[in-house]
Amino acid sequence: MNKVLAALQTGFRPREERVTVLIPSRMRLESRWLDVVIHNVSSRGLMAGCDEPPPVGSYVEIRRGTIVIVGRVQWNKSRFFGLRSQDRLSVKALVDEPRLASRPVRSGDKESAVADRRAERRLAHEAQMARQVERSRTFASAFQFVVLVLVGLTMAGIAAHTVYGMLSAPAQQIEAALKTP
Structure with a gap:
């Protein structure tokens, strides 16, 4: 065992x-x-x-x-x-x-200055894209929250209307019975 x-x-x-x-x-x-x-x-x-x-x-x-x-x-x-x-x-x-920032530079490479400028642009572009992704995520989260709140409010309204309809008919019958002498 x-x-x-x-x-x-x-x-x-x-x-x-x-x-x-x-x-x-x-x-x-x-x-x-x-x-x-x-x-x-x-x-x-x-x-x-x-x-x-x-x-x-x-x-x-x-x-x-x-x-x-x-x-x-x-x-x-x-x-x-x-x-x-x-x-x-x-x-x-x-x-x-x-x-x-860039590919490894070989010794004696004359294009290192050009590669460094390209690397700086690439890093700046990546930082910009990362900020854009974060803004998109924030917007998506806020949009999802608003949609869920609206759906919740709509469901609450439908439930309240249904409960009112179910309770108002018996209440009207009781009120009518109390008014008759």
């Missing part, structure tokens, strides 16, 4: 805590590079989103600054996918890692 209980308990490990983040990164899938956003991280994997999520079972490489995460896609749904990493992840290091 104790062996069965021990076997059942070892099969049900508690799920590791995920840290919710919003980290823009780059992902290499086969020979293509795609923009992804990491939404949550644990020490053994992460959940990310992109326009074209990789198929289940494929191996991808995700880069954030100097950190490289290699892993296998465990699931995908809509725009999101779950990745089990090859190595343990340091959540703090991933969150604290700054994004590279």
